[in-house]
Amino acid sequence: MTAPTAHTVEQRVLHGVGVGRRGIVGPVAQVQPAPHVPADAPLLVDGVPADAQTTRKVVDRAFTDVADGLRDQSSRATGTVKDVLAATAQMADDKALRSQVLAKIAAGEPVVAAVDGVVQMFATMFEQAGGYLAERVTDLRSVRDRVVARALGLPAPGVPELHRPSVVVARDLAPADTAALDLANVLAIVTELGGPTGHTAIIAGQLGLPCVVRVGGATALADGTEVAVDAAAGTVTTDPDAAQRADLDRRAGVEQALTADTAPGGTADGRPVQLLANIGTAEDAERVAVGAVEGVGLFRTEVLFLERATAPDEEDQAAVYARTLKALGGRKVVVRTLDAGADKPLAFATQPDEENPALGVRGYRLVRTHPELLETQLAALGRAQSQAEATPWVMAPMIATAAEARAFAARARAHGIAKVGVMIEVPAAALRAGEILAEVDFVSLGTNDLAQYAMATDRLRGELADLLDPWQPAVLDLVDATARAGVQAHKPVGVCGESASDPVLALVLVGLGVTSLSMSAGAVPAVRYALRHHTAAQCHTMAAAALAAESAVAARQAVVDLLVPDVRETLGV
Amino acid sequence: MVQRTVVVASRVGLHARPAMLFTQAVAASGVPVTIARPGGDPVDAGSILFVMSLGVPHGEEVTLAADGEGADAALDELVALLATDLDAEDAPASPGGAS
Numbered sequence: 001m002t003a004p005t006a007h008t009v010e011q012r013v014l015h016g017v018g019v020g021r022r023g024i025v026g027p028v029a030q031v032q033p034a035p036h037v038p039a040d041a042p043l044l045v046d047g048v049p050a051d052a053q054t055t056r057k058v059v060d061r062a063f064t065d066v067a068d069g070l071r072d073q074s075s076r077a078t079g080t081v082k083d084v085l086a087a088t089a090q091m092a093d094d095k096a097l098r099s100q101v102l103a104k105i106a107a108g109e110p111v112v113a114a115v116d117g118v119v120q121m122f123a124t125m126f127e128q129a130g131g132y133l134a135e136r137v138t139d140l141r142s143v144r145d146r147v148v149a150r151a152l153g154l155p156a157p158g159v160p161e162l163h164r165p166s167v168v169v170a171r172d173l174a175p176a177d178t179a180a181l182d183l184a185n186v187l188a189i190v191t192e193l194g195g196p197t198g199h200t201a202i203i204a205g206q207l208g209l210p211c212v213v214r215v216g217g218a219t220a221l222a223d224g225t226e227v228a229v230d231a232a233a234g235t236v237t238t239d240p241d242a243a244q245r246a247d248l249d250r251r252a253g254v255e256q257a258l259t260a261d262t263a264p265g266g267t268a269d270g271r272p273v274q275l276l277a278n279i280g281t282a283e284d285a286e287r288v289a290v291g292a293v294e295g296v297g298l299f300r301t302e303v304l305f306l307e308r309a310t311a312p313d314e315e316d317q318a319a320v321y322a323r324t325l326k327a328l329g330g331r332k333v334v335v336r337t338l339d340a341g342a343d344k345p346l347a348f349a350t351q352p353d354e355e356n357p358a359l360g361v362r363g364y365r366l367v368r369t370h371p372e373l374l375e376t377q378l379a380a381l382g383r384a385q386s387q388a389e390a391t392p393w394v395m396a397p398m399i400a401t402a403a404e405a406r407a408f409a410a411r412a413r414a415h416g417i418a419k420v421g422v423m424i425e426v427p428a429a430a431l432r433a434g435e436i437l438a439e440v441d442f443v444s445l446g447t448n449d450l451a452q453y454a455m456a457t458d459r460l461r462g463e464l465a466d467l468l469d470p471w472q473p474a475v476l477d478l479v480d481a482t483a484r485a486g487v488q489a490h491k492p493v494g495v496c497g498e499s500a501s502d503p504v505l506a507l508v509l510v511g512l513g514v515t516s517l518s519m520s521a522g523a524v525p526a527v528r529y530a531l532r533h534h535t536a537a538q539c540h541t542m543a544a545a546a547l548a549a550e551s552a553v554a555a556r557q558a559v560v561d562l563l564v565p566d567v568r569e570t571l572g573v
Numbered sequence: 574m575v576q577r578t579v580v581v582a583s584r585v586g587l588h589a590r591p592a593m594l595f596t597q598a599v600a601a602s603g604v605p606v607t608i609a610r611p612g613g614d615p616v617d618a619g620s621i622l623f624v625m626s627l628g629v630p631h632g633e634e635v636t637l638a639a640d641g642e643g644a645d646a647a648l649d650e651l652v653a654l655l656a657t658d659l660d661a662e663d664a665p666a667s668p669g670g671a672s
Contacts, residue, residue, distance in 0.1 A: 122622045125626035126626055129627075133588070
C-alpha cells in the first residue's frame with residue numbers, strides 16, 4: 001500500500017451492493033477481458049503488417065509463451081488451482097492445435113481467424129462429447145484468448161498475476177477465475193455484475209474479503225488506482241483522502257477487537273445462541289475448527305458431487321464426513337444432504353429440459369428420481385459416525401410437507417443417525433412448521449431460498465436484489481411462524497442463510513426465537529459482539545418493530561434505531 | 574504398421590489426468606502414434622485435445638497404431654499405461670464452489 005500523497009485528482013465514488021461490512025484501501029488490479037479483435041486484424045511488427053513467415057514465427061512463439069507462462073503459474077500454485085493451470089498449459093502446448101493454426105496461416109488466413117477456426121473445431125468436438133468435456137471448453141477458449149492477445153501484443157486476459165496486495169476488479173468472476181486468484185495478494189473483490197448471493201460474494205464472504213458487487217463503471221478504473229473499498233457502505237472511492245483512510249483503519253481496529261471475544265454466543269442476559277460456521281469441504285472444517293465457533297451449522301455436501309461424471313461412492317463420502325467430524329472434535333456438525341438442481345446442476349442427477357428448475361426436482365425431491373443418491377449418502381454418514389466416534393446431525397433441503405419430513409427422518413434413523421432435521425426454505429414448510437417439527441428433531445431456516453420463494457424472485461437476478469432482501473417483512477413473518485413452532489415444540493430452530501451473518505438482523509432472528517445462527521466463519525465475531533450487547537428482551541422488542549414495519553428498508557431502520565448506541569457506532573450502521 | 578488394442582482402465586475414462594499422462598508418454602516415446610475408438614477415425618495420440626475429444630469412457634477399447642523403428646516398444650509401453658488406473662492415487666480434485 002502506498003502512503004497517501006498530496007494530489008489534485010478528483011475523487012470519484014462508485015456505488016454497488018456491499019457483501020459484509022469490511023473495508024480496505026489498495027491499488028486496482030483489473031482482470032483483463034478477452035480481446036475484441038476483428039478476425040482479419042493484421043499482425044503488426046514495428047507498426048507494419050508482418051509477412052507470412054514472420055507471422056508464423058510470432059504465433060508459434062505466442063503458443064510457447066502462453067504454455068510456459070501457465071506452467072510457471074501452476075508451479076507456484078497449490079491444490080486445484082495448480083491442476084487447472086497445468087491442464088490449461090498442456091492445451092496451449094498441444095501440437096495438433098499449434099500445427100493446424102500454423103498451416104492455416106501459411107495458407108494465407110489472418111491470425112485471429114486461423115486460431116478461432118481451429119479452436120472452434122475442438123470446441124465443437126468437446127461440446128458434442130458433452131459432460132466433463134463440454135465444461136473444458138472454457139479452458140480452451142481461455143487458451144485462445146491468451147494466444148491471440150500474446151500474438152497481437154495486447155494485454156494478457158484473465159486474472160493478472162498479483163505482485164502486491166491488490167483490489168481485484170472484474171466485469172464478473174467465473175468460478176475458474178476465482179480459483180486462479182492468488183489469495184495472499186487479494187485485498188478485496190469488486191465486480192460490475194453478480195449479486196449479493198452469487199458465487200463471488202459467497203467465496204469473498206468465506207475468505208473474509210471486503211467485496212462490492214454490481215458496481216457500475218468499475219472496469220473503467222485504471223490499473224494501479226488507489227481505491228477505498230467499503231462493503232458496509234457499498235462504495236468504491238478513488239484516491240481516498242486521509243480521513244477516509246483513517247476511518248477504514250479504525251474499523252479494521254474494531255474488527256480486531258471483535259475477534260478478541262471468543263466465548264460462546266449469547267445475549268447480554270445470558271440466553272445462549274449457538275454461533276456456527278457454514279462449510280463446503282473437509283478442508284473448510286479444518287480451517288473453521290481452529291476459530292471460535294461452536295460447530296458447523298451447514299455442511300453443503302454438494303461440493304463433493306460437483307464436476308463429477310458419477311456420484312462419489314459410500315466409502316469416498318464416508319472418508320470426507322469422518323474427516324469433517326474429527327476436525328470439529330465433538331462439536332456440533334449439521335450435514336445437509338445433497339442439494340442439487342436449479343443453480344447447482346449435476347451431470348448424473350439433473351433433469352434435462354426442466355423449464356423452471358428452481359421449482360423442479362431439486363434438493364430432497366431427487367429422492368423421487370434417484371433414491372440411491374440419498375441412501376448412499378445416509379449410509380456413508382452412518383459409517384462416518386462410527387469411524388469418527390462423533391454424532392452428526394443431518395438435514396434434508398427443500399422439504400415442503402410434513403410427509404416428506406417423516407419419510408426423510410425414517411430413512412436417516414434407519415442408518416443410525418440420532419439427530420434428524422429438515423431445512424425450512426419453502427414457504428409451505430414455514431407455514432406448517434408445527435406439523436414438520438412433530439416429525440423431526442430440529443429445523444434450520446434457509447433464508448436465501450425462503451426469500452426467493454416467498455418473494456417470487458430469482459436469486460440469480462441481481463437487479464431484483466431489493467425484493468430478495470431478507471428484511472422483507474413477509475420473509476420475517478415466515479421466520480416468525482417457524483420460530484414460534486420451535487418454541488412450542490421445545491425443539492431447536494436455526495438459521496443457516498446469509499441473513500444470519502448480518503449482526504443487526506441476527507438480533508431480530510434471536511428475538512423471534514431462533515436458537516442457533518450459522519454463517520461464513522468470518523461473520524461470527526460481529527454477530528457475537530452485537531448479541532453480547534443486547535438482552536433477550538431487547539432482541540424481542542427489535543423483532544416486534546421489524547415485523548410491524550411496512551417495508552424492508554423501514555424494518556431495518558426501526559431496528560437500527562433501537563440498537564445500543566455503542567454498537568451502532570462500532571458496527572458503522 | 575503395428576497395432577494394439579487395449580481396454581481403458583482409468584475410472585474417469587481417458588479424460589483429465591489420465592489423458593494428460595497418456596499424451597505426455599506418447600510425446601516422450603518420440604514415435605508418431607494414433608489412437609482410435611472402435612470403428613472411429615484414428616487421431617494423433619500426442620495431442621491432448623484430440624485424445625480428450627474422443628471421450629473414451631472407462632472400460633472401452635481403443636486401438637493404438639504406429640509405424641517404423643521403435644513402434645513395437647512404444648506401443649507396448651503405452652498399452653501398459655492405458656491398462657493401469659491412472660486416476661487411482663488421487664481422485665479428481667473437488668472444486669471450492671458453494672452457494
